[in-house]
Structures are given as C-alpha cells and as structure tokens.
Amino acid sequence: MRFASxxxxxxxxxxxxxxxASRVLIDCGLSPRETAKRLARLGLAPGDLCAILVTHEHxxxxxxxxxxxxxxxxxxxxxHGTRRAQEDGGKSAEGVELRLIExxxxxxxxxxxxxxxxxxxxxxxxxxxxxxxxxxxxxxxTDLGTSTAHVEAMxxxxxxxxxxxxxxxxxxxxxxxxxxxxxxxxxPFGHLDxxxxxxxxxxxxCSRLKHVIAAHLSQQNNNxxxxxxxxAGVLGCADDWVGVATQDEGFGWRDxx
Numbered sequence: 178m179r180f181a182s183x184x185x186x187x188x189x190x191x192x193x194x195x196x197x198a199s200r201v202l203i204d205c206g207l208s209p210r211e212t213a214k215r216l217a218r219l220g221l222a223p224g225d226l227c228a229i230l231v232t233h234e235h236x237x238x239x240x241x242x243x244x245x246x247x248x249x250x251x252x253x254x255x256x257h258g259t260r261r262a263q264e265d266g267g268k269s270a271e272g273v274e275l276r277l278i279e280x281x282x283x284x285x286x287x288x289x290x291x292x293x294x295x296x297x298x299x300x301x302x303x304x305x306x307x308x309x310x311x312x313x314x315x316x317x318x319t320d321l322g323t324s325t326a327h328v329e330a331m332x333x334x335x336x337x338x339x340x341x342x343x344x345x346x347x348x349x350x351x352x353x354x355x356x357x358x359x360x361x362x363x364x365p366f367g368h369l370d371x372x373x374x375x376x377x378x379x380x381x382x383c384s385r386l387k388h389v390i391a392a393h394l395s396q397q398n399n400n401x402x403x404x405x406x407x408x409a410g411v412l413g414c415a416d417d418w419v420g421v422a423t424q425d426e427g428f429g430w431r432d433x434x
Contacts, residue, residue, distance in 0.1 A: 178313040178434065180337065182427030183207060183215035185392045189424070190238050190319060192339065193219065193226075196310035199287030202229045203306060203317055205242040212245055219430060223249040228276075228286045231255040232320060233303035234262035247272040254278050254286070256293075258302020280304050294331040296321040299366040307331055313433040314385075315339070319393045322367040324377040333381045336433050337388035339422065340378065342404035343368035349398040362398075371399065371407035378411045386412070388431045390420040 183191040189206035193216070200221065205212060213223050229251055231239050239259070246253045252274040255263075260275060278284060280295040280302065290311070293304040298320045305328075308315045316335040321328065332338060349359055349370070361367050369377065378389070389412065391404035401423075405416040412419070422428050 178308075178310045178315065179430050179432045180308075180315055180339075181219050181430045182339070182390070182392070182422045183212065183219075184424055184427050185319070185422035186394060186396060186424035187237050189240070190393065191215070191427070192317060192422075193221065194289065194308050194315060196308070196313075197288030199227050199289045200225055201227055201286050201289055201291075201308070204232055204238040204319075205229050205245050206237040206240050208241050209245040209248055212241065215427065223251075226251055227289075229253045230286075230291065230306055231259055232305055233298060233300035234259045234266065235300060235320070238320070239263065243268060243270055243273050246274075250274075252276050254284075254291070256280060256302040256304055259300070262301040278304075292331065294327060296328060297323055297325065297366050299361065307335065313337075315433065321369060322365040323373070324369075324380065329377065329380045332377075334385055335381075336385045337390075337431060338378075338381075338386065339390045339392045340374055340408070341369045341393045342371045342374040342391040342399065342407060343393050344370050344395045344398035345400075345403050346370045346372065348403075349395075352398055354397070362395075368393065368395075371404055374404075375407040375411045378408055383412065387433060388420065389418075390422050390428060390431075392422040394421065394423070396424060 178196045180194040192203040292307040316332040401421040405419045
C-alpha cells in the first residue's frame with residue numbers, strides 16, 4: 178500500500194492511495210487538467226484510478242470532482258448531505274455515477290477497504306477516511322474543528338496519518354483576517370491548530386506509525402516548521418521526520434510495505 182498528495186491547502190486538495198490493483202482519489206479540488214498533470218508527476222494517468230472519495234462540499238475539496246469524474250468515467254463516493262449541498266449549490270452531476278455512503282459504514286473500492294468517519298466541520302455531512310488493504314491502515318484527517326472520541330478511535334493504530342495542522346493560533350489571531358473569519362477557522366467546526374493537532378495525536382495509539390504528514394496548512398497563518406515541531410514534540414522524534422503536504426507540491430509516494 179502507498180499514498181501521495183497532489184495538493185493540500187485552501188486552494189485545492191487531492192490525495193491518491195493505492196492498494197493492490199486499486200487506486201482512489203480522496204477529494205478533487207484541482208482543475209481536471211491540473212489533476213491529470215499532477216498525477217503524471219506520480220507516474221499515473223486518470224485511467225489508472227478507480228474512484229473519487231469526497232469528504233465534504235467545500236470547493237477546495239470537491240470543486241472539480243464532478244467534471245474530472247465525468248471526463249474519466251469515475252464513480253464518486255459521497256454522503257447524502259454532501260450530494261444535497263452540491264445540488265443546492267447548483268453543481269450538476271450529469272454524466273457522473275454517484276454512490277452514496279453512510280458516515281460510519283465501511284465499503285470496498287476494489288482492493289481498498291474504506292472506513293468513513295464523521296467529523297465536526299462546517300459542512301452538511303462531512304466525513305474523513307481510513308483506508309486499508311487488510312495489512313496496513315492509512316488515516317486521512319484534513320478538515321475538522323475539534324477532535325472527538327470517535328475520531329480518535331478511528332485513527333488509533335494506523336500505520337500512516339495525514340493530519341490537519343491548519344494554523345498557529347498566534348499567527349491567526351494576530352493576522353489580517355476579519356474577526357468573523359478568525360472565529361470560524363478557530364471555532365469547534367473550523368480547522369485544527371497546531372497544538373490541537375498535537376493533542377489529538379497524543380490521544381492515539383501511535384505504536385504502528387511509519388509516516389505522519391502535516392496537512393492543510395494555511396499559507397497565511399502557519400508554516401511547515403511550526404507544524405512539524407508541534408507533531409514531532411508529541412512523537413518524540415526529530416522535526417524533519419514529520420512530513421508536510423504543501424499546496425504546490427503535495428508530497429511524493431510514501432510506502433507502507
């Protein structure tokens with residue numbers, strides 16, 4: 178099993194995971210052309226994919242999922258609430274095979290077992306995912322305002338984690354964003370700050386971890402050094418052992434074999 182990121186941040190998110198002969202995208206916030214271009218950097222073509230898994234309806238996650246899926250005949254897995262939010266926002270799913278999922282019911286996409294889990298975020302019915310192949314487990318958590326016991330149970334004993342470290346509280350509150358936006362980002366249905374991500378990580382069973390990636394960093398209110406330090410301090414490892422998913426580069430293949 179292996180995984181990589183095409184992009185991570187407020188301008189677009191997209192992660193690819195592979196197990197056996199199956200490959201899925203989690204979210205598609207980049208244009209179809211850019212998604213294909215960044216897949217090529219990883220040695221993949223759109224035709225190598227089996228499906229798109231959508232976490233929620235915000236444009237940086239689902240903004241281009243329908244057009245990309247329609248172009249390449251890919252099914253899109255999403256919750257009832259996310260589909261409804263897309264409809265209410267005028268997003269057409271014409272030519273797209275939609276497969277509705279429940280927030281706590283596992284399903285399979287080829288060789289990949291997908292375990293969705295519900296999260297507190299300001300979206301209609303948001304989920305995040307744990308992916309596995311029977312031997313390895315990858316936890317992906319990019320958008321939530323606060324941790325819960327359910328989130329921690331789902332992410333414990335993973336072999337790899339992609340974990341939101343969206344902002345540094347001091348940078349957020351000392352920055353130029355309007356007060357309402359600061360309150361939204363830092364609120365219980367917004368995004369995790371570095372310290373909160375560290376507390377979540379500390380609550381997990383990390384005994385199997387081979388990879389930890391700091392993700393969804395704000396370009397205005399965070400930086401890689403702060404995010405790495407927050408997670409490395411919990412793990413007791415060197416800061417540079419913690420990976421960082423960036424907006425422009427994502428990150429390259431990480432193997433779990």
